[in-house]
Amino acid sequence: MNYDKEFDASGLACPMPIVKTKKSLADMASGQVLRVVATDPGSVCDMQAFAEQTGNTLLSSGTENNKYVFFLKKA
Amino acid sequence: MPAKKMAIIATKGALDMAYPPLILASTAAALGWEVQVFFTFYGLQLLRKDLSGIAISPLANPAMPMPVPMPVIVQMLPGMEWMATTMMKAKMKKKGVASLEELRDVCIESDVKFIACQMTVDLFEFEKKDFIDGIEYGGAATFMQFAGETDVCLFI
Numbered sequence: 001m002n003y004d005k006e007f008d009a010s011g012l013a014c015p016m017p018i019v020k021t022k023k024s025l026a027d028m029a030s031g032q033v034l035r036v037v038a039t040d041p042g043s044v045c046d047m048q049a050f051a052e053q054t055g056n057t058l059l060s061s062g063t064e065n066n067k068y069v070f071f072l073k074k075a
Numbered sequence: 076m077p078a079k080k081m082a083i084i085a086t087k088g089a090l091d092m093a094y095p096p097l098i099l100a101s102t103a104a105a106l107g108w109e110v111q112v113f114f115t116f117y118g119l120q121l122l123r124k125d126l127s128g129i130a131i132s133p134l135a136n137p138a139m140p141m142p143v144p145m146p147v148i149v150q151m152l153p154g155m156e157w158m159a160t161t162m163m164k165a166k167m168k169k170k171g172v173a174s175l176e177e178l179r180d181v182c183i184e185s186d187v188k189f190i191a192c193q194m195t196v197d198l199f200e201f202e203k204k205d206f207i208d209g210i211e212y213g214g215a216a217t218f219m220q221f222a223g224e225t226d227v228c229l230f231i
Contacts, residue, residue: 011171012171012173013100013170013171013173014098015098015102015173015178016171016173017106018102018105018106019102019105019181020099021105022105022106022185038089039171040171048107048133050105050106053106053107054106054107
C-alpha cells in the first residue's frame with residue numbers, strides 16, 4: 001500500500017505508540033496515509049480504538065516480519 | 076461532536092502509582108479529549124521539576140514481582156528501596172516504557188491542565204519554585220467545576 005509518511009514505534013510500550021502516532025499525524029494533510037510499525041501487541045486494539053475516536057481511518061492492520069503494521073488515513 | 080472530557084485526581088507519589096494518571100491523561104489527550112488532573116497529597120510529587128526522587132518500595136507491596144523471593148525483614152534493610160527503584164526503572168527502560176518526565180511532557184504539550192491542591196501545598200510547606208511552571212493552584216471547588224462536566228472521572 002502506498003503511504004505518505006512512516007512512523008516506527010518499534011520498542012515503544014503503551015501509551016507511546018498511540019501518543020506518537022497522534023503527533024506524526026499532526027503535520028499531515030487530510031487524506032494522506034501514515035504507515036505505523038509497532039512491536040507492542042496492545043497496539044492492535046489501541047490503534048483501532050484511536051482511529052474510531054479520532055475519525056482517522058484505519059485502512060489496514062496486519063503483521064509483517066513479526067511486527068504490527070498499520071495504515072492510517074488522516075481525516 | 077464536542078470533545079469528551081476526563082478528570083483525574085492523582086493522590087499517589089510512588090513510582091508505580093505515578094504512571095496511571097500520566098498514561099491515561101496523555102492517551103486521552105491524544106484521542107482529542109479535554110483533560111484535567113488534580114494533584115493532591117502525595118500526588119503533588121509528580122509536579123516537581125525534579126522527579127528523580129520518585130521511588131518504589133517492596134515493603135508492604137506483596138504483589139510486586141521480585142526476581143528472587145525476599146523476606147520482609149530483608150526488604151526493610153537500608154538501600155532496599157533504592158535498589159528496587161533502580162531495578163524497576165531499568166526494567167521499564169528495557170521494555171520501552173516511557174519515563175515519567177516524558178509522559179508528563181506529552182501531557183503538557185497536548186494541553187492537559189494540571190492543578191495543584193493549594194491546601195496540600197500549604198500543609199506540607201512545599202515551595203512553588205520546586206514545581207513545574209504552567210500549573211494552576213486551586214481547591215476542591217476548582218476541580219468539581221470541571222469534574223461535573225466530564226465523561227470520565229477517576230480517583231487514583
